[in-house]
Amino acid sequence: MTIPRTLVQGALCASLLLGSLQVADAAAGDKLVIEAGRIITQAGDDIVDGVIVIENGRITAIGAAADVEKPWDAPVLGGPDFVASPGFVEAHSDSGMDRSNENLDVTPFLNVRDSIDPVSFYFEDCKRWGITTINVQQGNNTVVAGNGRIVKPTGMTVEEMTMRPNYGFKISIAPKGGKSRATQRQALERAFGDLRSELEELATDAQETKDYERREALAQGRDLEEGKAPGRAMTGTGWKVEGLENVDRAEIDEKILPLLEMVEGRHDVFLYCGAPMDVQPAIDFAAKNGLTARTTLVLDNSCWKAADAIAASGLSVVLDSNLVHVETDVVTEEETETFVPGVFAEKGIPFALSSANSSTNSLWFQAAVCVGHGMSPKDAMAAVTTTAAEIIGLGDQVGSLEVGKLANVLLLTGDPLDMTSFVEQAVVEGSVIYDRTKDVRNKHLYEGVEPRGAAAVETEEAELPSKDDAK
Amino acid sequence: MSDRTLFQLGAPLLFGALSLTANAGEITWEVVETAEPVEASAPVVKLLLSADKIYTAAGDVIDGGTIAIAGSKIAAVVPGASGDHEGLHVGAITPGMVDLSPRIHLADLSVEESSETIPYLSTTDGIDLFDKRWERLLRTGVTSVMYTPADEACIGGMMAVLKTGGEPSIEDRLVEADVALRGAFGSHASRGNHPVYGRPTDHFSRRPTTRMGTEWVHRKSFYDALAAMKNEERQFEGWEILASVLEGERPYFVQASATQDIRTAIYLKEEVGLPLLVVDAAAEAWKEPGLLVRSGTAAVLPPHAPQGRTAIDNGFLAWNTAKTLVDLGVPVALSSHGQSSVTGQLGAQAGYAMRGGLTRDEAIAAVTITPARLAGVDDRVGSIEVGKDADLILWSGEPFAATSRVVGVVLNGEVVFTSSN
Amino acid sequence: MGISTLTSALAGALLLAAPAAAETPSAEAFALIADHVAVDGGTVIENGLVLVDGGKILAVGPAADLQGTLADTIRVIEHEGWLTAGIVAANGTYGMVSGADDSTRAFLGDLELRDGFDPDDSSLAKATGAGVTSFGLTSGRGNVAGGTGAVVKTSGGTMLNESSHLALCLAPPALRGNRFPTSYAGAVHAVEARFTEGQGAFGKVVAGELGLEVAVSARHEIRRALDLLKRTGLKATLRGADRAGDFAPELAEAGHAVALSPLGMGTSPWRYESITALVEAGVPFAFGLADTGSGADCLRFGAALAAREGIDRGALWNSLTASPAAMLGVSGRVGRVAAGLDADLVLWSGDPLELTTTLEAVYVDGAQVEATEGDAK
The missing domain is CATH 3.20.20.140 (Metal-dependent hydrolases)
Structure with a gap:
């Protein structure tokens, strides 16, 4: 993703958000005040003894307690012992789905909507660990995957969860299982090549029909009715097929229509690179097909080696949850460790961290590890808030605590990067979606207390392979 | 570290061999001229490490202290000293785990x-x-x-x-x-x-x-x-x-x-x-x-x-x-x-x-x-005490904090690992 | 080769110290004259003569010095190229027609491997055709104690030593799932106990009557074997210890030898580094055939590859001849071109440590063997 894109996208995004605003509408008129001893805004300095005023799901005022007028009729959350922070943004995740990969190579006609499980542990953990916005995309084991979706970790249906439907596509440059890199590239070339020839054929057919009608009219001595073109001309910065304005878009096979929309720059694309060698081809592939302005690279942790190429391309990246890359010298067998986010920070490449949704590897932990490696807390937090929001085109909606943004706020018992801090409450669009005192499973995880009504779990004797079978 | 500090402790230690400097998380190790021992029997301190906090695992936490290493052992643990010597200064030191x-x-x-x-x-x-x-x-x-x-x-x-x-x-x-x-x-x-x-x-x-x-x-x-x-x-x-x-x-x-x-x-x-x-x-x-x-x-x-x-x-x-x-x-x-x-x-x-x-x-x-x-080896390892093996972890900040990391490891008195990023 | 090509005069002075001239050649005696005669890895005689009689080498020296002393009736064979001793493989399982392992028990120390040796097996002739004239007959890797090995010739079935060494293996193939021991610790414990008890072949090893070969691979296996040998105070040849270079000073100090597996094309750089370390530390090393599926000619070609990497040629030639002969305790019989030793000789078209060189004739016990290099393929 390049920076100008956000501007282009603002309008588009706002219109798409209408769907999600329905949730906020349901709470229309609802007000909420959050008080905290310290507010980490990620939009400037921290606020000491601050207040956040929320109306209709959005922040309407934020500042020091002395400067902000609190509505008299609003409930108040928090207090001086709490730290408030923007909800974390997961810029790319393939969790929370039934199965995240599809057997078929090119499946832009699929939609993660049909795979997201609202009651999966993943979303429960997201609440517990303060992740309030999640870009769910299909897994990396694909060629061209189905349509993704930006969700909140709350709601019993996918619709309730949805912030932005039909958002983004995953394309993998690294080989899908069973493919070599060469066949993967061939499959990619073919997907977009087939699209192009299909469109050319349609355009030629339409032109021929048009020419025939003109000749007919001429022969019959009547005026040709110059009606409105049935379609619209192809846009975008990549390759173009002339005469597409003569083709009704409804005539185009819905299985390839999303690909056309991608080439026209109407979808964000997440390009997965599994090795440094994938990076330049990914950049070239994006440029060739006009995807560059809307592309984010999703990287394996070895891809720091291609950081120069990425920096030159101006693309943003989402990093692997394994922040330390270890490489063994083939001759000396010595291991070299590289702290991956450090490389991207140094090159000025916008990067987001991603969690493996492990309770020991969530976004806050990764940001904390970055601080341990010398990054400022604000920069580290940006990689899980503002930068991540920019990457998924929601930079003006979430990621920081500012007037006008959605009220996605965490109330923590301490600094968000402190090992002993807990998310006490999480607010999404003005509604409390998580309260630690009511989190029975958390109590189970922390104190071993069984959830009420749950049957005692007997450890099962695992079915282990017999030793002699293995030999 | 001055000789005075060490003599105050009643430990006739000599400093030579290694000089360490630390700035902004980057650690540089360099060998400096070794001082001639005044007495042949005196243990030669080859490494000085100081930290904002030393967690000895043998009693109180020392706020600002220096550890002197002679041979493979801990020769002295000096409270109150800070980074005024040519040794290394880190956020915290704990015993090796x-x-x-x-x-x-x-x-x-x-x-x-x-x-x-x-x-x-x-x-x-x-x-x-x-x-x-x-x-x-x-x-x-x-x-x-x-x-x-x-x-x-x-x-x-x-x-x-x-x-x-x-x-x-x-x-x-x-x-x-x-x-x-x-x-x-x-x-x-x-x-x-x-x-x-x-x-x-x-x-x-x-x-x-x-x-x-x-x-x-x-x-x-x-x-x-x-x-x-x-x-x-x-x-x-x-x-x-x-x-x-x-x-x-x-x-x-x-x-x-x-x-x-x-x-x-x-x-x-x-x-x-x-x-x-x-x-x-x-x-x-x-x-x-x-x-x-x-x-x-x-x-x-x-x-x-x-x-x-x-x-x-x-x-x-x-x-x-x-x-x-x-x-x-x-x-x-x-x-x-x-x-x-x-x-x-x-x-x-x-x-x-x-x-x-x-x-x-x-x-x-x-x-x-x-x-x-x-494991019955607490006479050798497990805490920072004079006479024990000099197995130490140098931390960038508070040990085990998510925002801290191991910036150096000392094993048997030798610096065996340093991290610069 | 050309390590230290001696002047003929000096070489003559050294080599004619043997009582060659004093003995009278029989009617069957013959002389081989070659452009280069490699006495061993350290000495090459230019235009040398080797006098063979009764299967033994009677005399060696510069042709100019020796030829005049020979009777006119003696047959002289002139060869344009190199004459060397036959190659000695540190280990091999050629001729073990019914297998070199026995799966019934892990410990078979007293089993005599020669009992399973077929001197007429076709693989032996192929080895001869590659210039390999002797080898240490040993077990596979399927037993912790695989038996007592021998030293045999590849032609004629001659046993140079009927009971040369105890063959041990402290590596996975010997640690089978369905019998004791299945683990390193179990194997070490059992082997150590047997050395302590001192019965049978283990006792002979302790008494110094039998050599010891320990098959290993990984570095931790080498380490474990060295610890075991240190505790038991024994010396051994570490077979398959290709990473032995990492332990070179320790090996030299303890007096162990190493039998490497042959080098091949595309071999990893560390193998050459390992050999260099052994050369520098003075650890005796040789190459063996027991752990490779390649033909016997891989010994010479592997050494040639090492020479190509700059490893000392003299040390490499010794690793194919004199060193394994010494490791197997038969240096009084084979491994050098010297008076009194068996006339196991090979005629080469050129320097045998050059890949382009071909084998032209093989003599075992003074008799030319019907084998050419083509047979080795």
Whole structure:
């Protein structure tokens, strides 16, 4: 993703958000005040003894307690012992789905909507660990995957969860299982090549029909009715097929229509690179097909080696949850460790961290590890808030605590990067979606207390392979 | 550091050999001219390290202090000193960590599977010191380990405590041999065994095939040993090792993860009279902590698992397990199971235990002096005290904080690892 | 080769110290004259003569010095190229027609491997065709104690030593799932106990009557074997210890030898580094055939590859001849071109440590063997 894109996208995004605003509408008129001893805004300095005023799901005022007028009729959350922070943004995740990969190579006609499980542990953990916005995309084991979706970790249906439907596509440059890199590239070339020839054929057919009608009219001595073109001309910065304005878009096979929309720059694309060698081809592939302005690279942790190429391309990246890359010298067998986010920070490449949704590897932990490696807390937090929001085109909606943004706020018992801090409450669009005192499973995880009504779990004797079978 | 400071301590130490400078997280090491010793017998300080905080694991935390290293030992710990010497200054220094359950081994080849009781075998005869994982463990600050083979036998062999760095030989790395006897309850010990009928006979056609069978093998072995102690005619290979465990010369270090297995281990301790019992991988010790207290059993906890269920017998480890046990006075050690990743390493485990309620001092003890005591090597390692091995971790900030990292490791007085990023 | 090509005068002075001239050649005696005669890795005689009689080498020296002393009736064979001693493989299982392992038990120390040796097996002729005239007959890797090995010739079935060494293996193939021991610790414990008891072949090793070969692979296996040997106070040849270079000073100090597996094309750089370390530390090393599926000619070609990497040619030639002969305790019989030794000789088209060189004739016990290099393929 390049920076100008956000501007282009603002309008588009706002219109798409209408769907999600329905949730906020349901709470229309609802007000909420959050008080905290310290507010980490990620939009400037921290606020000491601050207040956040929320109306209709959005922040309407934020500042020091002395400067902000609190509505008299609003409930108040928090207090001086709490730290408030923007909800974390997961810029790319393939969790929370039934199965995240599809057997078929090119499946832009699929939609993660049909795979997201609202009651999966993943979303429960997201609440517990303060992740309030999640870009769910299909897994990396694909060629061209189905349509993704930006969700909140709350709601019993996918619709309730949805912030932005039909958002983004995953394309993998690294080989899908069973493919070599060469066949993967061939499959990619073919997907977009087939699209192009299909469109050319349609355009030629339409032109021929048009020419025939003109000749007919001429022969019959009547005026040709110059009606409105049935379609619209192809846009975008990549390759173009002339005469597409003569083709009704409804005539185009819905299985390839999303690909056309991608080439026209109407979808964000997440390009997965599994090795440094994938990076330049990914950049070239994006440029060739006009995807560059809307592309984010999703990287394996070895891809720091291609950081120069990425920096030159101006693309943003989402990093692997394994922040330390270890490489063994083939001759000396010595291991070299590289702290991956450090490389991207140094090159000025916008990067987001991603969690493996492990309770020991969530976004806050990764940001904390970055601080341990010398990054400022604000920069580290940006990689899980503002930068991540920019990457998924929601930079003006979430990621920081500012007037006008959605009220996605965490109330923590301490600094968000402190090992002993807990998310006490999480607010999404003005509604409390998580309260630690009511989190029975958390109590189970922390104190071993069984959830009420749950049957005692007997450890099962695992079915282990017999030793002699293995030999 | 000035000579004055050291003489005030009554330690006629000389400074030479190494100079260290630190700035903004970057560490540079350079050799400077070595000062001539004034007295030949005086220990030559070759390394000075100071920190905002020194967690000695042997008493109070020193706010601002310096450690002087001579040879492979700690020569002095000076409180109050700051970075006014030419040595290195870091956020915090702790003792090198001691991991009693590293589980870095050669799988099936590390444990004799032709018999369920093999106390007479020395587990270190099956070790691979060239395994890269030792070095990775060292980089995370684990400087001593008890070598643990795979748990395929009910009563395994004798275990040793080794350093994680140095020349790849037992001779060079050994801290102490035969510190504990290995055993296992739960499903691992009987894994693969099957009844004699229904399939070709092989050496897995034997008992035990169940948890009760495993317990039977333990009881029989220790009763046989008790008999052998009284009657020479009933002696068998390795009886004297079981006898030494029964006499409390060394602990029985036994894997038991699920509550039922921990219970079995403790009942065995009480029945045959094992003075020293350490339960390894004791994930579910939180369920019946009273049993550990009653029997004086120590626990080594496995690494945290994302949804609580650990790898061994699915034992459920609650985050507050260490806290619960420590509060009751149960000796608790944490372990890494060989993980060196950012989220798996022993320092992270200590951090998770803190998230579960342990104080920083308690967490430090659980990865240093407590495991050193359990393995009987606390005279050499596990705390920062004059005369002990100079095994130290240099931290960028508070130990185990998610925002801190290991910036250096000192092993036997040598800087063996520094990190610059 | 050309390590230190001596002047003929000096070489003559050295080599004619043998009582060659004093003995009277029989009617069957013959002389081989070659452009280069490699006495061993350190000495090459230019235009040298080797006098063979009764299967033994009677005299060696510069042709200019020796030819005049020979009777006119003696047959003289002139060869344009190199003459060397036959290659000695540090180990091999050629001729073990019913297998070199026995799966019934892990410990078979007293088993005599020669009992399973078929001197007429076709693999032996192929080895001869590659210039390999002797080898250490040993067991596979399927037993912890695989038996007592021998030293045999590849042609004629001559046993140079019927009971040369005890063959041990402290590596996975010997640690089978269905018998004791299955683990390193179990194997070490059992082997150590047998050395302590001192019965049978193990006792002979302790008494110094039998050599010891320990098959290993990985570095931790080398380390374990060295620890065991240190505790038992024994010396051994470490077979398959290709990473032995990492332990070179320790090996030199303890007096162990190393039998490497042959080098091949595309071999990893560390193998050459390992050999260099052994050369520098003065550890005796040789190459063996027991752990490779390649033909016997891989010994010479592997050494040629090492020479190509800059490793000392003299040390490499010795590793194919004199060193394994010494390791197997038969240096009084084979491994050098010297008076009194068996006339196991090879005629090469050029320097045998050059890949382009071909084998032209092989003599075993003074008789030309019907084998050409083509047979080795």
